[in-house]
Amino acid sequence: MKHLMSPLDFSVEELDHILDLANDIENHPEKYAHACAGKKLATLFYEPSTRTRLSFEAAMLNLGGSVLGFSSADSSSAAKGESVSDTIRVISCYADICAMRHPKEGAPMVAASKSSIPVINAGDGGHQHPTQTLTDLLTIRSLKGRLNNLTIGLCGDLKFGRTVHSLIHALVRYPDIRFVLISPEELRIPDYIKENVLDKDHISYKEVERMEDALPNLDLLYMTRVQKERFFNEEDYVRMKDFYILDKKKMELAPSDMLVLHPLPRVNEISVEVDEDPRAVYFKQAQFGVYVRMALILTLLEIEC
Numbered sequence: 001m002k003h004l005m006s007p008l009d010f011s012v013e014e015l016d017h018i019l020d021l022a023n024d025i026e027n028h029p030e031k032y033a034h035a036c037a038g039k040k041l042a043t044l045f046y047e048p049s050t051r052t053r054l055s056f057e058a059a060m061l062n063l064g065g066s067v068l069g070f071s072s073a074d075s076s077s078a079a080k081g082e083s084v085s086d087t088i089r090v091i092s093c094y095a096d097i098c099a100m101r102h103p104k105e106g107a108p109m110v111a112a113s114k115s116s117i118p119v120i121n122a123g124d125g126g127h128q129h130p131t132q133t134l135t136d137l138l139t140i141r142s143l144k145g146r147l148n149n150l151t152i153g154l155c156g157d158l159k160f161g162r163t164v165h166s167l168i169h170a171l172v173r174y175p176d177i178r179f180v181l182i183s184p185e186e187l188r189i190p191d192y193i194k195e196n197v198l199d200k201d202h203i204s205y206k207e208v209e210r211m212e213d214a215l216p217n218l219d220l221l222y223m224t225r226v227q228k229e230r231f232f233n234e235e236d237y238v239r240m241k242d243f244y245i246l247d248k249k250k251m252e253l254a255p256s257d258m259l260v261l262h263p264l265p266r267v268n269e270i271s272v273e274v275d276e277d278p279r280a281v282y283f284k285q286a287q288f289g290v291y292v293r294m295a296l297i298l299t300l301l302e303i304e305c
C-alpha cells in the first residue's frame with residue numbers, strides 16, 4: 001500500500017506515468033467512468049479548501065465511486081479532542097482511500113503510519129502540497145510541452161507557501177531547470193530548501209525582490225498568495241499582502257509565451273484584468289487538478305483500465 005506525502009514519494013518515471021494517465025483521462029473520460037464503482041474516498045479536511053477538496057470529490061465521482069468526509073475540524077470529533085491517529089483508524093473502516101488536509105505539518109504522515117488505507121496529503125501547514133504539484137506538473141507539461149529546460153519565476157510568499165515548496169522538490173529532478181525566487185526579504189524561501197534541495201542539487205537560482213526585473217526572462221511565472229493564516233501577527237500580514245500585484249502593464253514586460261500559474265485562491269496578487277490574457281492559465285490549472293487526482297486515485301488503488 002502506497003501513501004502520498006511528498007512529490008518525492010513517486011519516482012520521475014512514476015510521475016510521468018500519472019501525468020500520461022491524466023492526459024488519457026482528459027481525452028477519454030468515458031473509459032474511466034466506472035473504474036472506481038463500489039469504492040469510497042474520504043476527505044478529511046481540518047483546514048478550509050475549495051479546489052483540493054472539491055476536485056478530489058469530483059475526481060472520485062467521475063470515476064464512479066462515492067465520497068464522504070468533513071470539511072472543517074469543528075464539524076468532526078477533532079473538536080472533542082480526538083487524535084488524527086484514532087480518526088484514521090476509524091476512517092479506515094469506512095473508506096478505501098483518504099485525502100487529508102491539516103494545519104499541522106506532518107499530520108498526514110502520522111495518519112499514514114496508523115492507516116490501513118492509502119492516505120494522500122492534501123496540504124499540511126506550510127510544508128507540502130503534493131497533489132497541487134501534480135496539478136502544476138500536468139499544467140506545465142500539457143501547455144508548455146515539457147518539464148525540462150525552463151526558467152521559472154516563483155513569486156510571493158515563498159516562506160509559507162507549501163505549493164512552492166512541493167513544486168521545487170519535484171522540478172529539480174528534471175534537467176535544466178532554473179528558478180528566479182521573487183519575494184520580499186521577510187518571505188524568502190526557507191534555508192532548508194535552499195541548502196537541502198537547490199544547493200545540494202546544484203540548481204541554478206537567484207533571489208530578487210522586483211518582479212519587473214525577472215519578468216522578461218521567464219518561461220513560467222508561478223504567483224502565490226501571501227498566506228495570512230500562517231502569520232503570527234496581523235500587522236506583518238497587512239504590510240506584506242499587496243507587495244506584488246501582477247497587472248496588464250507588468251504583463252507587457254513578459255515574453256509572449258510566458259505562462260502565468262497560480263494554485264489559487266487569489267486575493268489581490270493578480271489583477272482580474274490579467275484573466276483575459278491567453279498567458280493566464282490558472283483556471284485551466286484548476287481543471288487539470290481533477291484529471292490528475294483521478295489518475296492518482298486509480299494509481300494508489302492499483303486499478304487498471
Ligand code: CP
Pocket residue numbers: 048049050051052053123132263264265
Ligand atoms: N490550491 C489549493 O490548495 O486551493 P484550496 O485551498 O482551495 O484547496
